Amino acid sequence: MSVKTLLPWLLWLWIALVIVAAYVLAPPMAGFVGGGESSRILFFHVPMAWSSLVAFLAGGIWSALYLWRRNPRHDLAAAAAVEIGLVFCVLATVSGAIWARVEWGAFWNWDPRQLSITVALVYYAAYVALRSQVADAEVRGRIAGAYAVLGLVVAPFLFIWAPRLAAFSLHPQPVINEEMEVGMDPQIFAVLMAGALGFTVLFFWLHNLATRLAVLEERSDAGA
Amino acid sequence: MDDATTISTAVKIAFAAVNFLVWTGLFLYLVRLHRKLRRLESSAGRGTEESP
Numbered sequence: 001m002s003v004k005t006l007l008p009w010l011l012w013l014w015i016a017l018v019i020v021a022a023y024v025l026a027p028p029m030a031g032f033v034g035g036g037e038s039s040r041i042l043f044f045h046v047p048m049a050w051s052s053l054v055a056f057l058a059g060g061i062w063s064a065l066y067l068w069r070r071n072p073r074h075d076l077a078a079a080a081a082v083e084i085g086l087v088f089c090v091l092a093t094v095s096g097a098i099w100a101r102v103e104w105g106a107f108w109n110w111d112p113r114q115l116s117i118t119v120a121l122v123y124y125a126a127y128v129a130l131r132s133q134v135a136d137a138e139v140r141g142r143i144a145g146a147y148a149v150l151g152l153v154v155a156p157f158l159f160i161w162a163p164r165l166a167a168f169s170l171h172p173q174p175v176i177n178e179e180m181e182v183g184m185d186p187q188i189f190a191v192l193m194a195g196a197l198g199f200t201v202l203f204f205w206l207h208n209l210a211t212r213l214a215v216l217e218e219r220s221d222a223g224a
Numbered sequence: 225m226d227d228a229t230t231i232s233t234a235v236k237i238a239f240a241a242v243n244f245l246v247w248t249g250l251f252l253y254l255v256r257l258h259r260k261l262r263r264l265e266s267s268a269g270r271g272t273e274e275s276p
Contacts, residue, residue, distance in 0.1 A: 008258070012251045016244055023240035024233070037231045209254065212261045219268060 008205060015198040018043065021191045029188060031172070033103055039172075041099040043191055047199035049092035049117065049159070055085025055203050056124060056148075056155040063148035066141055073215060075141035078148055079131060080210035084203060086124050093117050104170055112166035116158040123154055 022043035028036025059081035066074035096114065097107040108114065127147055134140035163169060184192075 008251070008255060012248070015247055015251075019240050019243045019247060023236045023243070034231060037236075205254065209257055209261060212265065213257075216261070216264055216268065 011198065011201050011205065014194070015202070018191065018195045018198050021194065026188050026191045027185060029172075029184065038099060038102050039188075041095060042188070043195045045092055045095045045099065046192060047195040048088045048095065050196045051199040051203045052085045052088035052092060052120075053155055053159045054200055055081050055088060055207070056120070056151055058203075058207070059085060059127075059148045060150075060152035060155070063145035064152075067145045067149065070138075070141075072137060072141065072218070073211070075137075075145065076214040076218065077207070077211045078145065079128075080207055080214055082124055082127050082148060082151075084206050084210060086121070086128065088199075088203065089117065089121050089124065093121060100170075109170055111170045113163040113169060113171050116162040120155060120158040123151065123158070127151070 022040055026040070026043065028034075029039035029042070030036055032039040059078045062074050062078035062081060065071070066078060093114075096117070100109055100111075100114070101107045104111075127144060130147060131140055131144045134143060163171070
């Protein structure tokens with residue numbers, strides 16, 4: 001069995017272990033409702049938000065490559081990255097809203113991070129809408145590429161800096177604070193990092209599949 | 225849910241089992257998709273498996 005064949009199975013095992021660790025091994029975090037049990041959302045919500053940032057940045061990088069080299073495959077790769085990023089972003093937003101209902105009493109609380117992730121969703125939904133409105137592949141690639149390259153500044157601003165610029169946030173301080181320091185149990189932090197790594201690898205696998213599918217579809221359309 | 229609510233280990237294991245099943249289902253679907261893509265790529269004549 002080759003390494004390439006083995007990798008997906010290692011990913012399956014890795015995320016399965018993260019699931020077990022998240023529910024059974026990691027201790028509940030103090031200060032959360034349900035005796036700290038509601039904090040377990042952290043192991044899925046944060047890696048999903050992180051992976052969406054990785055996906056948006058990857059989309060920007062592939063777009064920059066397209067604008068430089070004009071290889072249509074780079075444009076398809078950028079579009080696939082943004083689309084997968086949107087899925088992760090929606091999952092992070094929905095899981096966060098459900099948790100907010102449990103922890104803060106309402107799905108929507110005008111928290112700076114809720115606002116910034118919603119703006120990110122709108123920004124990248126506009127990317128998908130923009131692509132769908134331009135028929136010519138070359139023009140589409142150039143316009144969408146420039147938009148996604150701008151995202152290389154917009155996405156880190158919305159995901160990292162903007163929520164920390166606000167004077168007040170409902171989000172838990174051990175996870176997010178102005179000093180950008182982590183103040184949580186090392187065991188919880190280890191599971192969180194393992195989850196983030198697993199989701200990041202999952203993104204790259206999904207991206208590989210989505211890009212290959214898009215290339216085959218384009219060939220099929222060209223041949224039709 | 226209030227602070228007095230405690231979740232038993234059995235419930236946590238049940239949650240983990242549901243998560244595990246969802247993840248395994250998604251994983252098997254992706255493996256199947258990967259194999260199907262490989263077949264289509266080889267029948268198309270030129271491999272497109274390399275990442276950009």
